[in-house]
Amino acid sequence: MVLEKLGESLSGVVRKITLAGIVDERLIKEVVRDLQRALLSADVSVKLVMGISKAVEERALKEKPPAGLSRREHVIKILYEELVKLLGPTKGDGAIPRGRIMLVGLQGSGKTTTAVKLARFYQKRGARPFIIVTDTYRPAAYEQARQLAQPLNIPVYGEPEEKDPLAILSRGMEHTKGRDLIILDSAGRHKREEDLFAEMMELRKRFQPDEQFLIIDATIGQQAGAQARAFHDAIGITGVVLTKLDGSAKGGGALSAVAETGAPVRFIGTGERVDDLEPFDPERFISRLIGLGDLKSLLEKAKETIAEKEVKDILKGDFTLLDLKAQIEAINKMGPLSSVLKMIPGMSLTLPKEASQMTEEKMRRFLNILDSMTIEEKKKPKVLNASRIRRIAMGSGTTREDVKELISYYNLMKKALKGFKRRGFARGPLAKMMRQFR
Secondary structure, eight states, X not given: OTTHHHHHHXXXXXXXHHHOSOOOHHHHHHHHHHHHHHHHHTTOOHHHHHHHHHHHHHHHHHOOOOTTOOHHHHHHHHHHHHHHHHTOSOOOOOSOOSSEEEEEEOTTSOHHHHHHHHHHHHHTTTOOEEEEEOOSSOTHHHHHHHHHHGGGTOOEEEOTTOOOHHHHHHHHHTTOTTOSEEEEEOOOOOTTOHHHHHHHXXXXXXXXXXXXXXXXXXXXGGGHHHHHHHHHHHHXXXXXXXXXXXXXXXXXXXXXXXXXXXXXXXXXXXXXXXXXXXXXXXXXXXXXXXTOOOHHHHHHHXXXXXXXXXXXXXXXXXXXXXXXXXXXXXXXHHSOHHHHHHTSTTHHHXXXXXXHOOOHHHHHHHHHHHHTSOHHHHHOGGGOOHHHHHHHHHHHTOOHHHHHHHHHHHHHHHHHHHHHHHHTTTXXXXXXXXXXXX
């Protein structure tokens, strides 16, 4: 999950406000201290942390809640707004560019993988992409891109033995007929490597890109700001793509550092799969991070894979093992369960952590178990006694402990979803608050 540790910490801050008996000065000061610890642990600079802390505290103590919001909801709204400011106003553009995108960045930043991810992102939206790999310093770059793109029917051009990137570009362009989006993957370079920068600028001159995306590894944290400035000064980047944000403790530092430079963050890498790339929208990102969800993104993601109705069914409080099976199958198409649940407003504030920690292997095991049950057993889980559990385990090639784990997971989800429905997060105070600041 993207910035999992930071997300847990910030969700904890929101949970503290939500569950507090009274919202007074003491609580606000506690919330500010928790916020500081969360941001500092995510490698956000001390200067920015102190700035946002001061703003949250002053506004929470002095501002009067607008009509329709309680003080509790208003404090959460303030926290949300100040965190969005931290990441800048830029929103990623998911529109299909009919032209050329040049990718630049440091060695090891993930340019080649990002080239395929971008091609896939736009392909799903109707574009006909083509990738040209001109990295002559890493011969495996072309093979990596080819292997990732081939199953998607995305053509890739490269010449691993050629040492002249300009020659590769020239010949590659001859194969782009009928393609409306061309992505150029250039060699990795350092901001102090003058020769490589000169080569990059010549490639830019020949390629004439409509977009120049800088690919930055989020694990470098606050150093991302210096890299963004160096590349922007050299070629005038039009957007930043932050990679490896899912596994980085320094992702908050990278995001905030890039935002400080004024360079627009256009996309973020949210995982290792080719489909794990999304336009960056600070409002949606923060909403999901602090546990307020992002139903719009969830439904957009669903439209690419499954029927919208199946996603909305996740919000039901009453469901059987038959419903659980359908939901596991649906979610399995959309990516990690923890990421999907993060998009449901209020879900991360009510769902036990263990309920979201479902691996793909466990999903497959659970589905095998469910396939070995009768319709009656799936509709009425209470009939599952010891003899039935033993029969199901034998039929699914699993153990009785595995079957019991599925039943426990089902009961955990049922209880959590009932609590979610009972508290009315989807249409209650938090939903009302979200409508106020979206």
